Amino acid sequence: MDIRQIKCFVAVAEELHFRRAAERIGVAQAVLSAHVKRLEEELGFPLLFRTTRHVSLTQVGYVYLEEVQAVLAQLERAVEKATIAAHSRFDNLRIGGFDAALIWFLPPILHQFQALHPGIQLRLTEGAASGIQIDELSRHHIDLAFFRPPTAREGIEWETLI
Structure with missing residues (x-):
C-alpha cells in the first residue's frame, strides 16, 4: 500500500x-x-x-x-x-545554564545578543547540575548550555569562558 x-x-x-x-x-x-x-x-x-x-x-x-x-x-x-x-530563519535559541551563569554572567551577554538579533527568542532553562545540561544538549532539548566542568561527550563542543 x-x-x-x-x-x-x-x-x-x-x-x-x-x-x-x-x-x-x-x-x-x-x-x-x-x-x-x-x-x-x-x-x-x-x-x-x-x-x-x-x-x-x-x-x-x-x-x-x-x-x-x-x-x-x-x-x-x-x-x-x-x-x-527549512525556509525560515533561526528564530529560537534554547539556552540551559546553572544558577550562577543565569544570574551573574548571562544577563549582559543576552542583552547584547538581543540588541543585535531582535527577532530571535531566547528561552532559558535552569539545570541543577552540569550533567543535566549536557544530557539536554545531547537530546537536542537545548541549543546552548553553560556548565561548570569540561565534558568529553561525543558531539558536544565546549569552550572555557571564565
Missing part, C-alpha cells in the same frame, strides 16, 4: 465518481481505478460498491476513509512544518 493508492481512494470516496476523482488528482481514470483496486486487494476487503453508473462506500470504506483522511491531514501538517522550518 502506498500514498498514491490512498489518495486515489480518498478522491473517489469524496467525489463518488471515478472520472471526476481522476480529473481532481490529475491522473488517468484507468490509473486511478487500478490504484484503488490494488489497495482493496492489499487490504483484503472492498472499500467501494461499483456499478457502471454508481459508486458508493462500503461500511468498511467509511471507516477507512475517516482514518486515512486524518493520516493525510497529519502528513500535510508535517510537510508544512518541515517546509517552514
